[in-house]
Amino acid sequence: MSLPLYLAMMKSHGKMLGGFIYGASAYIVLIIWIYPSIADMQGFNDMIGALPESMRKLIGMENGINSLSDYVAGEFYGMLFLIILMVYVILTSTRVMARLVDQGSMAYLLATPHSRVKIAITQAAVLLTGLALIVGFTTFSGIAASEWLIEGYQLDVASFIALNILTFLTFSSIAGYCFLISSISNDEKKALGISAGITLLFYILNMAGKLSEKTEWMLNFSIFKWYDPIKMINNETDAFWIGCSLSISTFLLFMISLIVFKKRNLPL
Amino acid sequence: MIHVKGLSKHFSKGKGLFDLNFEVKKGEVFGYIGPNGAGKSTTIRHLMGFMKPDRGHSSINGMDCWNNAARIQDQTGYLPGEIVFLEGMSGLGFLSLLQKMRKQETTKRRDELIERFQLDVKTPIRKMSKGMKQKVGIIAAFMHDPQVLILDEPTSGLDPLMQRVFIDLILEEKQNNKTILMSSHSFQEIERTCDSAGIIKDGKLVALEDMYLLRSVQRRVFEVKVKSENDMEHILRSSLDIEVKGARTVHVTVQGNDQEFVQLLSRCEVQHIDTRPQDLEDIFMHYYDRREVEK
Numbered sequence: 001m002s003l004p005l006y007l008a009m010m011k012s013h014g015k016m017l018g019g020f021i022y023g024a025s026a027y028i029v030l031i032i033w034i035y036p037s038i039a040d041m042q043g044f045n046d047m048i049g050a051l052p053e054s055m056r057k058l059i060g061m062e063n064g065i066n067s068l069s070d071y072v073a074g075e076f077y078g079m080l081f082l083i084i085l086m087v088y089v090i091l092t093s094t095r096v097m098a099r100l101v102d103q104g105s106m107a108y109l110l111a112t113p114h115s116r117v118k119i120a121i122t123q124a125a126v127l128l129t130g131l132a133l134i135v136g137f138t139t140f141s142g143i144a145a146s147e148w149l150i151e152g153y154q155l156d157v158a159s160f161i162a163l164n165i166l167t168f169l170t171f172s173s174i175a176g177y178c179f180l181i182s183s184i185s186n187d188e189k190k191a192l193g194i195s196a197g198i199t200l201l202f203y204i205l206n207m208a209g210k211l212s213e214k215t216e217w218m219l220n221f222s223i224f225k226w227y228d229p230i231k232m233i234n235n236e237t238d239a240f241w242i243g244c245s246l247s248i249s250t251f252l253l254f255m256i257s258l259i260v261f262k263k264r265n266l267p268l
Numbered sequence: 269m270i271h272v273k274g275l276s277k278h279f280s281k282g283k284g285l286f287d288l289n290f291e292v293k294k295g296e297v298f299g300y301i302g303p304n305g306a307g308k309s310t311t312i313r314h315l316m317g318f319m320k321p322d323r324g325h326s327s328i329n330g331m332d333c334w335n336n337a338a339r340i341q342d343q344t345g346y347l348p349g350e351i352v353f354l355e356g357m358s359g360l361g362f363l364s365l366l367q368k369m370r371k372q373e374t375t376k377r378r379d380e381l382i383e384r385f386q387l388d389v390k391t392p393i394r395k396m397s398k399g400m401k402q403k404v405g406i407i408a409a410f411m412h413d414p415q416v417l418i419l420d421e422p423t424s425g426l427d428p429l430m431q432r433v434f435i436d437l438i439l440e441e442k443q444n445n446k447t448i449l450m451s452s453h454s455f456q457e458i459e460r461t462c463d464s465a466g467i468i469k470d471g472k473l474v475a476l477e478d479m480y481l482l483r484s485v486q487r488r489v490f491e492v493k494v495k496s497e498n499d500m501e502h503i504l505r506s507s508l509d510i511e512v513k514g515a516r517t518v519h520v521t522v523q524g525n526d527q528e529f530v531q532l533l534s535r536c537e538v539q540h541i542d543t544r545p546q547d548l549e550d551i552f553m554h555y556y557d558r559r560e561v562e563k
Contacts, residue, residue, distance in 0.1 A: 004368035104352040115338040
């Protein structure tokens with residue numbers, strides 16, 4: 001890794017990253033803040049219960065809202081945060097590799113005495129640091145909001161942190177294949193399109209898989225099968241093994257990216 | 269210092285490089301000339317280790333350009349043909365990033381070059397004109413005092429004054445025993461700085477000559493206006509390649525036979541003489557034609 005390049009890249013990504021962090025943190029604070037009024041609302045769970053089961057699964061409320069943890073996991077981690085992280089990962093992975101090759105500025109980075117692998121590791125580090133910062137700030141904001149902003153409702157901090165680690169690992173894997181696509185592409189737009197296409201496909205398969213039992217098999221083809229925030233926060237999943245397999249697939253995907261980038265022809 | 273041996277790279281539609289061989293010795297300046305799309309930049313991409321050859325290999329300072337790309341960069345300065353810098357930086361920010369990446373501490377040489385090219389380094393890169401970017405590129409290539417310089421069309425975008433500054437810089441580096449390979453469209457620039465030159469066309473090296481020989485094949489057209497019809501006849505009788513362009517005005521094409529041309533003019537009363545600049549394509553066309561006729 002090249003530290004000067006890493007710092008320069010972090011600086012130039014700073015604005016965009018700041019926007020993502022601000023958006024995610026502000027939103028989680030907001031929904032935790034309004035939780036007491038929802039929890040106190042009479043008949044809210046009855047209303048949810050009246051919905052068809054598949055619908056409840058889709059919006060992440062299979063059992064209604066029983067706790068702050070359920071609510072945060074279903075409403076934020078299952079929906080908006082997912083989309084925020086998807087957008088960030090797809091955009092950034094394309095920016096750190098394919099864009100530089102497409103525009104040609106990669107030539108300057110490779111004209112310094114750093115190997116391609118070293119440059120690519122630096123760029124991957126920028127991508128993952130950004131992801132970690134978004135998840136990290138969101139975790140912190142969530143805990144802070146539940147401690148100081150509302151009273152009488154507790155967020156299980158340990159399992160909330162576990163959920164965030166798994167979220168980070170899931171999106172690291174997504175970042176992994178997006179980075180791989182970005183590393184083999186000469187065209188920024190193409191890389192963006194393919195990454196977004198695959199990720200959206202996973203997302204749609206995930207939605208469809210939850211709709212009914214007939215379509216449940218579709219879940220097996222989606223990376224989001226591993227990512228079930230409500231079960232995660234209630235410790236109903238095998239967090240350790242999921243974490244391990246996500247880490248391994250992330251590692252492998254980034255390794256393949258480095259090897260491919262090392263061996264390919266660059267149109268610089 | 270720079271060796272290219274049997275370098276081949278095939279692209280679709282029959283394009284690419286075909287069995288390229290040349291050598292640039294230490295302290296030599298090598299001009300690499302050819303029309304657009306001939307393969308100049310592709311050759312340079314191989315030298316920089318951006319592309320892997322299908323066959324053959326190239327090396328700089330004894331190190332293979334593909335396998336040792338990173339180590340070669342220690343002693344190499346590179347100016348890309350199409351200059352794109354990282355986004356969101358000023359010229360100075362970009363130059364100091366490169367310096368830090370090279371672990372270079374002194375800024376003396378850099379500041380000297382900035383002064384020389386009169387570059388306003390505080391300008392953000394996205395607001396820079398083509399010429400300014402070219403200057404930043406040139407400074408980036410020269411500032412770490414490399415032993416080998418690879419320059420892809422170095423003067424494009426520079427005004428004539430800055431072209432002069434650049435040519436002086438090249439001549440100075442030549443004095444310092446640097447090895448330089450530069451591709452160019454401008455025959456003048458090559459003529460003034462290079463010891464030898466290679467001409468490439470359709471991915472094949474069609475000529476590898478020293479500058480003297482290349483100069484002799486360069487065609488120049490002079491527009492000559494003489495005082496009297498007498499002189500006119502005199503000129504028409506000579507063995508030079510002459511085209512009548514009007515009353516007492518002719519175009520004389522000179523190619524290696526400068527002496528004969530001067531002697532002819534000395535016998536006439538010349539009213540006006542002017543050279544007509546030839547573009548490089550023209551020079552190439554004639555060079556290729558001549559070679560094909562010889563075959």
